[in-house]
Amino acid sequence: MDFGELERKVVVFRDARGWAKYHTPKNLAISAVVELGELLEHFQWETDEEILELAENPTKREAIADEIADVIIYLTLLAHELGIDLDEAVKRKLEKNEEKYPVKA
Amino acid sequence: MDFGELERKVVVFRDARGWAKYHTPKNLAISAVVELGELLEHFQWETDEEILELAENPTKREAIADEIADVIIYLTLLAHELGIDLDEAVKRKLEKNEEKYPVKA
Amino acid sequence: MDFGELERKVVVFRDARGWAKYHTPKNLAISAVVELGELLEHFQWETDEEILELAENPTKREAIADEIADVIIYLTLLAHELGIDLDEAVKRKLEKNEEKYPVKA
Amino acid sequence: MDFGELERKVVVFRDARGWAKYHTPKNLAISAVVELGELLEHFQWETDEEILELAENPTKREAIADEIADVIIYLTLLAHELGIDLDEAVKRKLEKNEEKYPVKA
Numbered sequence: 001m002d003f004g005e006l007e008r009k010v011v012v013f014r015d016a017r018g019w020a021k022y023h024t025p026k027n028l029a030i031s032a033v034v035e036l037g038e039l040l041e042h043f044q045w046e047t048d049e050e051i052l053e054l055a056e057n058p059t060k061r062e063a064i065a066d067e068i069a070d071v072i073i074y075l076t077l078l079a080h081e082l083g084i085d086l087d088e089a090v091k092r093k094l095e096k097n098e099e100k101y102p103v104k105a
Numbered sequence: 106m107d108f109g110e111l112e113r114k115v116v117v118f119r120d121a122r123g124w125a126k127y128h129t130p131k132n133l134a135i136s137a138v139v140e141l142g143e144l145l146e147h148f149q150w151e152t153d154e155e156i157l158e159l160a161e162n163p164t165k166r167e168a169i170a171d172e173i174a175d176v177i178i179y180l181t182l183l184a185h186e187l188g189i190d191l192d193e194a195v196k197r198k199l200e201k202n203e204e205k206y207p208v209k210a
Numbered sequence: 211m212d213f214g215e216l217e218r219k220v221v222v223f224r225d226a227r228g229w230a231k232y233h234t235p236k237n238l239a240i241s242a243v244v245e246l247g248e249l250l251e252h253f254q255w256e257t258d259e260e261i262l263e264l265a266e267n268p269t270k271r272e273a274i275a276d277e278i279a280d281v282i283i284y285l286t287l288l289a290h291e292l293g294i295d296l297d298e299a300v301k302r303k304l305e306k307n308e309e310k311y312p313v314k315a
Numbered sequence: 316m317d318f319g320e321l322e323r324k325v326v327v328f329r330d331a332r333g334w335a336k337y338h339t340p341k342n343l344a345i346s347a348v349v350e351l352g353e354l355l356e357h358f359q360w361e362t363d364e365e366i367l368e369l370a371e372n373p374t375k376r377e378a379i380a381d382e383i384a385d386v387i388i389y390l391t392l393l394a395h396e397l398g399i400d401l402d403e404a405v406k407r408k409l410e411k412n413e414e415k416y417p418v419k420a
Contacts (some may be wrong), residue, residue: 142352
């Protein structure tokens with residue numbers, strides 16, 4: 001799935017439910033924070049080694065994956081509202097990073 | 106670009122710079138929060154109407170798009186570290202949402 | 211209660227439970243994000259007017275107050291770990307704000 | 316300084332500048348996230364040991380302290396808007412924590 005397809009799917013999903021009116025920029029940004037907080041809850045009291053071990057458990061890995069997906073879904077909806085082409089945005093940012101941090105010869 | 110291609114690109118980028126050692130789960134999760142904070146800074150004192158107007162300005166829209174892209178890039182790196190297939194994760198979450206919130210007939 | 215008293219109380223509380231080993235700077239910072247996410251969840255789909263109305267309900271207001279208190283408790287523990295005197299820090303920041311944003315005559 | 320005094324000071328500060336109109340619940344909550352993101356930026360690529368060392372440097376410690384203070388200031392303004400007595404809220408939450416996590420005999 002690419003970003004264009006994801007955008008179409010989440011917009012169809014929310015329009016079928018009449019949720020567009022709740023999807024203001026601030027509400028979607030706040031929603032991304034809520035989901036990112038839920039992602040961080042999995043890491044709260046664990047060491048990095050323990051987190052990597054946790055992620056080997058399929059149930060736990062899926063729970064963490066769900067939270068990452070939720071953040072991405074809300075950011076896709078936010079980009080949609082703001083007229084941002086996410087595919088173009090990510091490609092452009094990767095290019096900016098290449099220029100900002102050149103590989104040392 | 107799909108999530109598999111994005112993952113390959115960001116991993117090649119960071120390995121070329123020897124940054125893998127900094128990319129622990131917690132550091133990447135914290136980085137996503139930092140970038141999401143920078144995204145929210147654009148919205149801090151604006152109304153939703155003002156944000157939508159701001160986003161019509163190409164320079165401002167690109168600045169906002171950069172922050173969204175940064176969050177997605179860090180989440181892609183985090184998913185990579187945890188052995189999460191982001192494409193599968195997002196598809197599965199969309200299906201769960203369909204089941205959780207059925208469209209009223 | 212002042213910040214010094216709050217610091218003493220939360221440190222006594224966690225030491226009585228043997229939790230100091232979990233209270234690394236990153237874990238406490240992540241915990242503040244988790245709690246702030248829970249606070250934002252109360253605001254996610256509400257307008258500002260609806261939030262102000264919600265807060266008139268004592269049960270709801272207490273639930274929101276609990277989340278604000280949790281963020282402050284984790285920040286107090288973080289300040290303690292970093293040798294930061296929170297009372298002094300807040301006073302100094304208020305003075306900096308006075309200088310940075312002078313009142314127009 | 317106790318929470319009541321802090322509340323009075325930040326409300327006087329913002330009223331002297333005519334900023335009350337910007338201090339909606341969502342804007343203040345978003346502002347707390349922005350400042351918490353700036354706090355986390357100090358920790359982004361450091362280990363916990365490096366963060367503790369950083370905090371021994373007075374300039375760095377003050378920079379971190381400023382960010383913690385900013386989060387607390389915005390949460391105090393948010394509590395004010397919602398009619399929450401922060402002193403009471405923190406005391407009550409400490410009591411709830413005592414009940415929820417009894418010390419093992």
